[in-house]
Amino acid sequence: MIEKLRNIVEKFNQEISKEYYLQGAGLKDDIKFDEIYKKYPEIKDKENINILKQAISKNEDNPEESRKLTLFLENIYNEVISSELSSLSEELLLKEASGKIEINGKDAYFRSSMIEMINQEDRNIRESIRKKRNEFIDDNLNPIHVKIHNQEKELIEKLEYKNLIDMFQSLSGINLYTLNDSMQNFLKMSEDMYVDILSYYAKNKLNLKISELKKHDLLYILRGKEFDKFFPQQDLLPEMSKFVSKMGIDISAGNNIKFDLDIREKKSPRAFCSPVKIPSEVYLVIYPRGGENDYTSFLHELGHALHFANINNDLGFEYKWYGDNSVTEGYAMSLDHLTMNPIWMEKILGVNFKESKDYYIHRNFFELMMLRRYAGKLDYEIKLAEADSLKGMDEVYSEVLSDASKVHYSGTNYLEDVDGYFYVARYLRAWMFQANLHKCLRNKFNEDWFANPNAGKFLTDLWGLGQKFSAEELLEMNNCPSLSVNPVFDDINNALSN
Numbered sequence: 001m002i003e004k005l006r007n008i009v010e011k012f013n014q015e016i017s018k019e020y021y022l023q024g025a026g027l028k029d030d031i032k033f034d035e036i037y038k039k040y041p042e043i044k045d046k047e048n049i050n051i052l053k054q055a056i057s058k059n060e061d062n063p064e065e066s067r068k069l070t071l072f073l074e075n076i077y078n079e080v081i082s083s084e085l086s087s088l089s090e091e092l093l094l095k096e097a098s099g100k101i102e103i104n105g106k107d108a109y110f111r112s113s114m115i116e117m118i119n120q121e122d123r124n125i126r127e128s129i130r131k132k133r134n135e136f137i138d139d140n141l142n143p144i145h146v147k148i149h150n151q152e153k154e155l156i157e158k159l160e161y162k163n164l165i166d167m168f169q170s171l172s173g174i175n176l177y178t179l180n181d182s183m184q185n186f187l188k189m190s191e192d193m194y195v196d197i198l199s200y201y202a203k204n205k206l207n208l209k210i211s212e213l214k215k216h217d218l219l220y221i222l223r224g225k226e227f228d229k230f231f232p233q234q235d236l237l238p239e240m241s242k243f244v245s246k247m248g249i250d251i252s253a254g255n256n257i258k259f260d261l262d263i264r265e266k267k268s269p270r271a272f273c274s275p276v277k278i279p280s281e282v283y284l285v286i287y288p289r290g291g292e293n294d295y296t297s298f299l300h301e302l303g304h305a306l307h308f309a310n311i312n313n314d315l316g317f318e319y320k321w322y323g324d325n326s327v328t329e330g331y332a333m334s335l336d337h338l339t340m341n342p343i344w345m346e347k348i349l350g351v352n353f354k355e356s357k358d359y360y361i362h363r364n365f366f367e368l369m370m371l372r373r374y375a376g377k378l379d380y381e382i383k384l385a386e387a388d389s390l391k392g393m394d395e396v397y398s399e400v401l402s403d404a405s406k407v408h409y410s411g412t413n414y415l416e417d418v419d420g421y422f423y424v425a426r427y428l429r430a431w432m433f434q435a436n437l438h439k440c441l442r443n444k445f446n447e448d449w450f451a452n453p454n455a456g457k458f459l460t461d462l463w464g465l466g467q468k469f470s471a472e473e474l475l476e477m478n479n480c481p482s483l484s485v486n487p488v489f490d491d492i493n494n495a496l497s498n
C-alpha cells in the first residue's frame with residue numbers, strides 16, 4: 001500500500017516538476033496543474049493521511065521507516081491542501097501573468113512593471129508605477145488571495161490543527177517562536193549598523209533622509225549597475241565550470257544537469273532549478289541579463305542542482321524529494337554567497353579587493369537588508385497565522401516590514417508577500433546553515449576551500465544524503481558549530497566594519 005503510494009506520488013512530482021520547467025523556460029505557454037491532478041486522483045485522497053498515520057504507529061520500533069513516513073505525511077497534508085486550492089491558485093497565476101497596467105500612456109504587463117519601476121531613474125515616475133501596481137493588486141489579486149487564505153485556514157482546522165503554526169511545528173519539528181526570538185534579537189543587534197549604511201546610501205544616491213524612503217527607492221539603491229563590469233556575461237557557464245572543477249566537481253554531475261541559458265521571450269525572469277528525475281534529470285534555467293545578479297542567481301541554482309544531481313540513487317523516495325528544505329536552500333546559499341567572498345572574487349574572477357571595496361559594502365548592505373526583511377516577514381507571518389480574521393492585517397504588515405527595513409512598506413502586499421507553509425523559516429535557517437557550513441569549510445580546508453578537491457569531496461558526500469537529515473543534524477554530524485544566527489551577524493559585521 002505505502003510502496004504503491006510512494007510510486008504514484010513520485011510520478012506525480014515528476015510531472016508537476018516537468019510542467020513547471022517547461023512553462024518557466026518559456027517552452028510552453030499555459031500551465032496545466034489541474035490536468036495533472038486529474039490524472040492522479042489518489043493524491044488528494046484524505047484517506048492517505050490515515051494510512052500514513054497508521055503506518056507510522058506500526059513502525060514505532062523502526063526509526064528509519066518512521067522517519068521516512070513522517071516526511072511523507074507532512075507532504076501529503078500539503079498535497080491535500082494544495083489540490084483543494086488548485087483552481088484558485090491557477091486563477092491567481094493567470095490574472096498575474098495576463099494583467100496589464102498603464103505606464104506613461106502605454107500598456108505594460110503587470111509582471112514586467114516591477115523591472116520597469118526599479119530601472120526608472122525618475123523618482124516621480126517610480127512612485128506613479130508603484131501606485132498603479134498597488135491598484136492592480138488591490139482590485140485583481142487581493143480578492144483571490146483573501147479567498148485562498150480563508151479556505152486554507154478552514155481546511156487546516158478541518159484537518160484538526162489549531163492553525164498553520166500548529167500544523168507546521170507538529171509536522172516539521174521546527175519551532176517558529178524560537179527562530180523568531182533569535183531573529184528579532186538579530187534585528188536589534190544590527191539596527192545601528194543598518195541605519196548608518198542606509199542613511200549613507202539614501203543621502204548619496206537619492207539625496208533623501210531615511211524617513212522619506214519608500215520600498216522602490218530601496219530597490220533602486222540596490223541595483224548596483226556600476227559593478228556589472230566584474231561579471232562578464234558571456235563567460236558565466238565556462239567560468240563557473242572551471243571554478244567547480246578546481247574542487248574536482250563536474251558542473252553537470254555526469255550530464256545529470258541540463259543547463260538552459262538561452263534568451264527566450266517568455267522565459268521566467270527568475271532563475272530556477274527543476275528536479276524532474278532525481279538524480280538523473282535536473283534542469284537549471286536562467287535568463288542572463290548581465291551583472292552580479294546573474295552570477296549570484298546562477299550559483300544559487302547550481303547549489304540546488306548539484307545537490308539534487310548528486311543524491312544517492314537508492315536513498316529512498318522521501319529523502320530525495322522531501323525533508324528539511326533549509327538544507328537544499330543552505331547548499332544553494334553556500335554557493336551564492338561566494339560572490340560576497342573577497343578571496344573567491346580575486347581567485348576566480350580576478351577582482352582585486354582593494355580596488356573594489358564599494359562593491360563589498362554594497363553586497364553586505366544587500367545581505368543585511370534581506371535578512372532584516374525576512375526577520376520581519378517571519379514575525380508578520382506568525383501574526384497572520386495567529387489572527388482570527390484578516391481585519392487590520394494589512395496595517396500590521398506595513399508596520400512590521402517598515403520597521404524591519406526602515407523604508408515605508410504599504411499594506412497592499414500583505415497576502416502577496418507571504419511564502420506558503422512558512423518557507424520563510426526554511427530560508428532563515430538556510431542563511432544560518434550556510435554561514436555555519438562556510439565556517440566549518442574554512443576550519444577544515446582553509447580560506448580557499450573552494451579550490452580544494454577535499455572540500456569538493458566533503459560537499460559531494462553531503463549532497464549524496466539528500467534531505468535525510470535536518471540542518472541541525474548535518475552540522476552536528478560534521479562537528480560544525482550548531483545552527484544559530486551569530487555567524488551570519490559576524491560575517492556582515494566584519495565586512496562592514498573593515
Ligand SMILES: [Zn+2]
Nearest residue numbers: 300304329332
Ligand atoms: Zn533556492
